[in-house]
Amino acid sequence: MRMSVIGCGYLGAVHAAAMASIGHDVVGIDVDERKIAALASGAAPFFEPRLPELLAEGLGSGRLRFSSQMADAEGAQVHFVAVGTPQVAGGHAADLRFVEAAVDGLRPHLRPGDVVAGKSTVPVGTAARLAARVIDTGATLVWNPEFLREGWAVHDTLAPDRLVVGAEQDADGGRAVAVLRDAYAQAIDAGTPFLVTDLATAELVKGAANAFLATKISFINAMAEIAEASGADVALLADALGYDTRIGRRYLGAGIGFGGGCLPKDIRSFAARADELGRGEAVGFLREVDAINLRRRERAVRLVVDALGGLVFGRRIAVLGAAFKPFSDDIRDSPALDVAVRLRGLGADVVVTDPAAIDNASAAHPQLGYARDRDEALRDADAIVVVTEWDEYRRDLSPEHAGALVRGRVVVDGRSCLDAAAWRAAGWQYHGLGRR
Numbered sequence: 001m002r003m004s005v006i007g008c009g010y011l012g013a014v015h016a017a018a019m020a021s022i023g024h025d026v027v028g029i030d031v032d033e034r035k036i037a038a039l040a041s042g043a044a045p046f047f048e049p050r051l052p053e054l055l056a057e058g059l060g061s062g063r064l065r066f067s068s069q070m071a072d073a074e075g076a077q078v079h080f081v082a083v084g085t086p087q088v089a090g091g092h093a094a095d096l097r098f099v100e101a102a103v104d105g106l107r108p109h110l111r112p113g114d115v116v117a118g119k120s121t122v123p124v125g126t127a128a129r130l131a132a133r134v135i136d137t138g139a140t141l142v143w144n145p146e147f148l149r150e151g152w153a154v155h156d157t158l159a160p161d162r163l164v165v166g167a168e169q170d171a172d173g174g175r176a177v178a179v180l181r182d183a184y185a186q187a188i189d190a191g192t193p194f195l196v197t198d199l200a201t202a203e204l205v206k207g208a209a210n211a212f213l214a215t216k217i218s219f220i221n222a223m224a225e226i227a228e229a230s231g232a233d234v235a236l237l238a239d240a241l242g243y244d245t246r247i248g249r250r251y252l253g254a255g256i257g258f259g260g261g262c263l264p265k266d267i268r269s270f271a272a273r274a275d276e277l278g279r280g281e282a283v284g285f286l287r288e289v290d291a292i293n294l295r296r297r298e299r300a301v302r303l304v305v306d307a308l309g310g311l312v313f314g315r316r317i318a319v320l321g322a323a324f325k326p327f328s329d330d331i332r333d334s335p336a337l338d339v340a341v342r343l344r345g346l347g348a349d350v351v352v353t354d355p356a357a358i359d360n361a362s363a364a365h366p367q368l369g370y371a372r373d374r375d376e377a378l379r380d381a382d383a384i385v386v387v388t389e390w391d392e393y394r395r396d397l398s399p400e401h402a403g404a405l406v407r408g409r410v411v412v413d414g415r416s417c418l419d420a421a422a423w424r425a426a427g428w429q430y431h432g433l434g435r436r
């Protein structure tokens, strides 16, 4: 099937490459010429496992192309809209300018029967407005939210937990759904549930899913606060809760909380939209979810300060991690970097290391010290703080090895990812958020 993908960021670039890998003929389009040039030469503009291989394969086979010209979308049967919806400056709502510009730019190139499939995360009600904007072209707009996680984007695109398509309940909507069913035939044949909904429900599924995940993380982080006050251990608590199959252990990872380009902004825009709909009260808890999340960063800083005797000024602190989570070089709203910046603000001599995100982090926060090499960051540190649970720190760093490099054996585990007993046995003062 011929497809275009408008917007080649995390979502669009992976979607384009993944669709080409299952045999579709795909053109990825973006206004950013540098991004397009990189992608066209096979270079992924961000760190995403398996994406470079998929790009090479797609470009090599001729099934995948990249362009900065919207006219190159012409002739495609499905046009996926995968542009970003950041938070508006000075507010909590989603900025829809890029989605609107993408649909308006696409309009002159649409033919009767084409399907426009929105994938961007949008406030409920957006799809119906956009559908009205393309109707006179004879194309049909459907909403097909994306649930991929950074770091697992290729896997999640090719083998999603479910596919959701929202469409108007009329003949054109029905035809458009059938086209998407064909586009995703491989995943559907492999057993992926394919859910057909109205436009509003499809938009809501995405917002609700991210709101739920954020709530689950903040729930366990709220329990961490209680554990800290009562002498309990949140990691053991999460394990015990997780065995209840109604609860499940995933997303009960306590620590410095969620960040990234999605969960934080998505819960805020969800609440902002609920306010507009006169139902702000229904999701009032999301403000609490946000507040719990932000408190954890402060708590991590407090633990470091207390562990160093109340003052970090002039002390050397190795911050292990900058990305908002492992297997990503994304530093958008990264709790890890936030902790580093706050410590620096208190006068600490901060050295940040990360396997993938140093370039992004140093461009955004040039005031911090950086070391590409983990051991160089550890050398002579008075304390180390683990804020992104990369395997390099969680699994591969032994307390004995680290102990030989540092000046002071103080470790703050911001992700509940270290073996506390092993670190203590090696003579370290171990502090974990919500941990005994």
Ligand code: UGA
Pocket (backbone or CB within 6 Å): 121, 146, 147, 148, 149, 150, 151, 210, 213, 217, 250, 251, 252, 253, 254, 255, 256, 257, 258, 259, 260, 261, 262, 263, 266, 324, 325
């Ligand atoms: C999230 C959702 O998981 C995806 O389903 C969704 O498609 C995506 O947002 C999006 O809207 O585009 P992502 O932002 O890649 O994906 O990140 P997650 O893996 O969900 O992690 C988010 C944050 O929560 C990270 O900072 C992570 O460290 C933190 N987290 C995650 C915890 O603090 N504890 C956990 O137990 C799990």
